[in-house]
Amino acid sequence: MSITFDSSTPEGTEDYLQVLAPDGTRHPCPELDHWVEDLGIQDLENLYIDMACIRRLDTEGTALQRQGELGLWAPLLGQEAAQIGSGRALEHDDFIFPSYREHGVAYCRGIDPHDLLRMWRGAAPSGWNPYEVNMANQQIVIGAQTLHAAGYAMGLKFDGSNAAAITYFGDGATSQGDVSEAMVFAASYQAPVVFFCQNNHWAISEPVTRQTAGYIADRAKGFGLATWRVDGNDVIAVLAATRAALAHVRTGTGPAFIEAVTYRMGAHTTADDPTRYRDALELEEWAAKDPLDRVAAHLDSLGADLEALKERAQQATDDMAAGLREAITTMPDPEVDDLFAHVYSHPHPWLEEQRENYANYLAGFAENAEASK
Amino acid sequence: MKTLTFSQALNTSLRDSMEHDAKVVLMGEDIGKLGGVFRITDGLQKDFGEHRVIDTPLAESGIVGAAIGLAFRGYRPVVEIQFDGFVYPAFDQIVSQLAKMHFRSRGNVKLPVTIRIPFGGGIGSPEHHSESPEAYFAHTAGLRVVSPSNPQDAYTMLAQAIADDDPVIFLEPKRRYHVRGEVDTDLVPEPGSLYRAKVAREGADLTLIAYGPLVKTALDAADAAAEEGIDIEVIDLRSIEPVDFATLSASVRKTGRVVITHEAGKFAGVGAELAASLTERCFDHLDHAPVRVTGFDIPYPPAKLENHHLPDLDRILDGVDRAMRRNAPLLGEDG
Ligand SMILES: Cc1ncc(C[n+]2csc(CCOP(=O)(O)OP(=O)(O)O)c2C)c(N)n1
Numbered sequence: 001m002s003i004t005f006d007s008s009t010p011e012g013t014e015d016y017l018q019v020l021a022p023d024g025t026r027h028p029c030p031e032l033d034h035w036v037e038d039l040g041i042q043d044l045e046n047l048y049i050d051m052a053c054i055r056r057l058d059t060e061g062t063a064l065q066r067q068g069e070l071g072l073w074a075p076l077l078g079q080e081a082a083q084i085g086s087g088r089a090l091e092h093d094d095f096i097f098p099s100y101r102e103h104g105v106a107y108c109r110g111i112d113p114h115d116l117l118r119m120w121r122g123a124a125p126s127g128w129n130p131y132e133v134n135m136a137n138q139q140i141v142i143g144a145q146t147l148h149a150a151g152y153a154m155g156l157k158f159d160g161s162n163a164a165a166i167t168y169f170g171d172g173a174t175s176q177g178d179v180s181e182a183m184v185f186a187a188s189y190q191a192p193v194v195f196f197c198q199n200n201h202w203a204i205s206e207p208v209t210r211q212t213a214g215y216i217a218d219r220a221k222g223f224g225l226a227t228w229r230v231d232g233n234d235v236i237a238v239l240a241a242t243r244a245a246l247a248h249v250r251t252g253t254g255p256a257f258i259e260a261v262t263y264r265m266g267a268h269t270t271a272d273d274p275t276r277y278r279d280a281l282e283l284e285e286w287a288a289k290d291p292l293d294r295v296a297a298h299l300d301s302l303g304a305d306l307e308a309l310k311e312r313a314q315q316a317t318d319d320m321a322a323g324l325r326e327a328i329t330t331m332p333d334p335e336v337d338d339l340f341a342h343v344y345s346h347p348h349p350w351l352e353e354q355r356e357n358y359a360n361y362l363a364g365f366a367e368n369a370e371a372s373k
Numbered sequence: 374m375k376t377l378t379f380s381q382a383l384n385t386s387l388r389d390s391m392e393h394d395a396k397v398v399l400m401g402e403d404i405g406k407l408g409g410v411f412r413i414t415d416g417l418q419k420d421f422g423e424h425r426v427i428d429t430p431l432a433e434s435g436i437v438g439a440a441i442g443l444a445f446r447g448y449r450p451v452v453e454i455q456f457d458g459f460v461y462p463a464f465d466q467i468v469s470q471l472a473k474m475h476f477r478s479r480g481n482v483k484l485p486v487t488i489r490i491p492f493g494g495g496i497g498s499p500e501h502h503s504e505s506p507e508a509y510f511a512h513t514a515g516l517r518v519v520s521p522s523n524p525q526d527a528y529t530m531l532a533q534a535i536a537d538d539d540p541v542i543f544l545e546p547k548r549r550y551h552v553r554g555e556v557d558t559d560l561v562p563e564p565g566s567l568y569r570a571k572v573a574r575e576g577a578d579l580t581l582i583a584y585g586p587l588v589k590t591a592l593d594a595a596d597a598a599a600e601e602g603i604d605i606e607v608i609d610l611r612s613i614e615p616v617d618f619a620t621l622s623a624s625v626r627k628t629g630r631v632v633i634t635h636e637a638g639k640f641a642g643v644g645a646e647l648a649a650s651l652t653e654r655c656f657d658h659l660d661h662a663p664v665r666v667t668g669f670d671i672p673y674p675p676a677k678l679e680n681h682h683l684p685d686l687d688r689i690l691d692g693v694d695r696a697m698r699r700n701a702p703l704l705g706e707d708g
């Protein structure tokens with residue numbers, strides 16, 4: 001595929017690296033091909049199953065919110081290739097600093113459904129121990145996590161580690177000062193960090209053109225980062241670019257940036273109504289670039305047994321859905337004492353007093369209720 | 374008189390201010406086509422255009438900094454911060470720039486910027502969506518901080534804040550957005566009334582001070598206390614900075630007892646300032662030390678625990694019991 005550049009159409013979707021076209025045909029892509037030479041039919045099938053699983057995870061998340069089991073859910077629909085392609089390129093020791101939408105990356109980390117849903121249910125401020133899975137907790141403050149990734153990577157560099165950091169953020173986030181500052185820090189210390197921007201074209205109701213007049217990836221070049229702009233709905237391209245970026249940052253010569261051009265097919269969150277601000281035609285256009293369909297079509301052209309694959313996918317996604325439902329029905333509500341836990345790492349007299357007073361207050365209530373029976 | 378929800382009152386007030394003064398511009402994330410995540414700016418971009426209702430890039434420091442620049446140029450920007458927890462990226466622009474420009478320019482540069490912030494909890498949101506940041510701003514010289522508690526005040530106070538030549542932090546109690554009330558849009562407020570407290574309910578035994586989201590809870594508590602023979606005077610503070618100490622002191626001198634409630638934590642909160650200042654001013658009239666009923670000094674908890682954190686009717690009544698030296702107060706002498 002020839003790479004063209006036309007800055008007059010920043011929202012254009014042609015000017016990126018692509019390996020698998022939407023119809024499933026594979027073209028030569030000299031920049032990326034050698035990073036995925038090892039990829040066989042079996043691997044492609046696994047990527048397909050992964051994407052099917054996180055799509056199901058997403059459908060279930062939305063359904064659980066509708067049923068009142070979750071307070072909120074941020075759909076990843078449409079971004080399966082971006083999350084699986086990058087998530088599957090990571091080594092265990094690499095550390096992830098995500099936003100709030102990376103359920104697919106969390107899935108790649110093997111994060112338990114319990115832990116994934118806890119925050120969305122409103123049962124705890126976060127779900128998992130970052131050190132157990134090498135992934136920080138979800139970040140809601142837009143862009144803040146990118147600086148944490150830069151700092152973590154500075155530490156990796158100072159320690160002489162071969163691991164890398166990767167941080168996920170959206171197109172909207174690129175407007176935050178924190179994200180620019182993170183690139184400055186990372187570049188200044190040649191820190192081993194990959195900035196992974198999922199340009200899903202929307203920041204709630206604002207199109208990406210509100211955040212940038214050019215390509216997001218070009219901004220990163222200005223900071224001196226090694227940069228890839230890829231078709232974010234092409235799991236092979238994303239996998240290849242992330243492998244390339246990780247290899248680059250591990251050389252210690254500087255950070256890298258990937259702009260994965262994709263599309264948020266769902267609402268921003270379950271609290272959002274996208275019909276207020278975007279065109280149904282745009283959705284249709286992107287539905288034709290579905291990340292799963294193209295892998296299926298490609299596997300078909302390679303002579304894989306599609307029927308068997310879809311059966312496997314069905315089984316895996318059903319298991320996943322059952323796990324999620326089980327997680328929700330068995331998740332205990334938080335204890336009142338959790339209010340005061342972990343605010344500080346060692347006892348705090350003022351807070352301890354509030355905790356005790358409130359416990360007495362609740363106990364007094366219970367006694368009064370008992371007495372008036 | 375019209376019956377409007379709190380959010381419709383804000384929307385109408387913005388519309389009227391924009392019609393009245395062509396220099397009034399709105400800025401914020403998703404305030405255009407979407408009308409804001411709470412729909413406070415619904416329909417305004419359609420009617421006033423993209424240069425008066427400005428969907429900004431996703432950067433709060435940028436929004437406030439650019440609003441300062443527009444104000445320098447003679448505009449009167451009204452900024453929407455999407456949620457309380459997202460004002461912090463703009464903290465430097467608010468505290469070091471917006472608050473101090475008039476002083477630094479020796480009065481030559483006025484920055485009539487209004488920063489609207491949906492604040493407080495009670496809507497079951499994830500973290501960073503339920504904060505009560507008023508004390509940070511009240512502590513900063515050069516900023517005025519107000520919070521309406523009902524649709525009429527939402528309408529009137531917003532218009533007054535926009536018309537004010539000083540920067541105003543305008544805190545909107547988001548869990549009250551849906552309440553309805555009578556709104557007189559022709560009401561001409563007295564000059565300076567934006568910074569005056571209101572006696573929301575008269576009473577003789579105790580002064581209960583609240584603002585924003587908790588005024589309704591305070592009024593409910595007063596009704597409940599009345600059934601037990603305690604006559605509570607409820608004061609809607611309205612302005613957190615400056616505080617209308619004339620109204621507050623007059624009430625406390627009359628009742629001799631004061632309970633202050635807010636959602637924010639107790640330590641170095643607005644209640645601490647009110648308690649200290651009222652003690653200084655009314656010491657000889659007090660029958661009991663001021664009592665504070667507040668959120669705990671913790672990060673805002675997850676949704677399933679927020680009802681424990683937020684002062685409710687029972688906790689306010691417990692504070693009232695303490696101030697009245699009644700029964701055995703459940704929360705202990707120091708709450
Ligand atoms: C500092 C901050 N400002 C505002 C918000 C509210 N908000 C949540 S998500 C969002 C849009 C984010 O868009 P983008 O970065 O493109 O990520 P996407 O949601 O598309 O994944 C906004 C404005 C926030 N969470 N944090």
Ligand SMILES: [Mg+2]
Nearest residue numbers: 170171202203
């Ligand atoms: Mg986006």
